[in-house]
Amino acid sequence: MNAFLISRAAYHRIMSDDGLPHPASGMRLSELREHQSEVLEMLEQGGAIVLHTDDGEHLLGVLTRNRRLLDEASIAAMIDAGNLPPLAELIAMDDRGELP
Amino acid sequence: MRTVIVPLRPEVQEELRALDRRRAQIARQYVRRLALEPYLGARVERGLLAEYGCRRIRFDRDDRPDDLFGATRPSRRRGNEDLGEGPRWRIVYWLPEAPQSQIRLVVILAVAAGHARPPDLNAYELARRRLEALIDTRRTKGGSR
Numbered sequence: 001m002n003a004f005l006i007s008r009a010a011y012h013r014i015m016s017d018d019g020l021p022h023p024a025s026g027m028r029l030s031e032l033r034e035h036q037s038e039v040l041e042m043l044e045q046g047g048a049i050v051l052h053t054d055d056g057e058h059l060l061g062v063l064t065r066n067r068r069l070l071d072e073a074s075i076a077a078m079i080d081a082g083n084l085p086p087l088a089e090l091i092a093m094d095d096r097g098e099l100p
Numbered sequence: 101m102r103t104v105i106v107p108l109r110p111e112v113q114e115e116l117r118a119l120d121r122r123r124a125q126i127a128r129q130y131v132r133r134l135a136l137e138p139y140l141g142a143r144v145e146r147g148l149l150a151e152y153g154c155r156r157i158r159f160d161r162d163d164r165p166d167d168l169f170g171a172t173r174p175s176r177r178r179g180n181e182d183l184g185e186g187p188r189w190r191i192v193y194w195l196p197e198a199p200q201s202q203i204r205l206v207v208i209l210a211v212a213a214g215h216a217r218p219p220d221l222n223a224y225e226l227a228r229r230r231l232e233a234l235i236d237t238r239r240t241k242g243g244s245r
Contacts, residue, residue: 067153071196074152075205077235084234087201090104100105100131100208 021048021064028054032063039063101197103138103204105131109230115211122161123189127211129165130157130191134206138195148228149209154194156223158187158214190214190223194231207234 023042027049032039039049049063064070078084085093093099108116108131116124134140141155159165194207209227216222221229 065151068197068199070152072198072200074235075196075198081235084106084205087198087203090106090205091102091203093107094102094104098107100108100128 021046021066023047024049026050026052028052028056029060030054101199101202101204103135103206105135105206106208108208111226111230112208112211119189119211120161123159126159126161126163126165127189127191130159130163131206131208133165134193138204138206141191141193144192144224147224149192149194149224149231152194152196152231154192154209154227154231156193157191159189159191160187163187188213188215192223192227194227 023045024047025042027035027039029051032049032051042049043063043065046065048066051060051063052058053060075084075087079086084090090099116127119127130140139155141157144150144154144156190210190212191208192210192212194209195204196207197204209230210223212221212223212226214223216225
């Protein structure tokens with residue numbers, strides 16, 4: 001019989017079903033480039049990074065691949081860029097049979 | 101949730117026009133079918149397109165996109181066939197959802213060949229570039245930079 005000792009933090013990451021993004025960490029902007037591969041790995045695992053400016057004075061936001069946030073932000077970006085009509089207009093176009 | 105096909109981008113319309121009549125008709129039928137079956141295509145497995153959850157439909161002139169119940173076998177590449185064998189064309193699309201608005205969009209990113217010789221770009225490369233451009237406001241007139 002084999003026994004493995006793992007840290008409480010590692011156990012939490014593996015076993016947690018609390019609905020929170022794991023792994024999660026705080027970083028400053030310049031650290032993103034410095035730790036790019038680690039950041040990518042964290043995001044791929046469903047984690048999140050709380051991002052601050054380099055001077056630590058401001059919160060920039062949260063870096064995440066949460067599907068819902070990603071989709072909503074992408075749709076909003078397309079609308080703001082003029083690459084997509086506003087959703088209400090799109091629905092009206094669909095109702096009129098104007099979409100493919 | 102309501103599924104809406106986003107108006108086709110001019111470059112996609114151009115790609116449809118460049119196809120022969122039969123393939124263009126099949127591609128358009130598949131696009132319409134996505135309103136009923138948005139998850140019809142298989143997930144793209146690598147790169148930026150995979151990270152956005154994009155999908156792809158492989159098709160060629162023998163396909164029957166109106167065959168909703170699978171009466172005919174879809175054309176597929178067999179294991180012993182070369183990568184260039186099997187359906188040559190791809191529809192690459194993205195399915196972002198806005199749950200609060202109860203809407204799911206079907207954004208057709210590319211209708212092009214699955215394999216291309218440089219300098220031509222294949223459907224996935226075209227789709228990746230377009231996806232990036234679509235959500236990058238800095239590159240478009242509505243953006244802040």
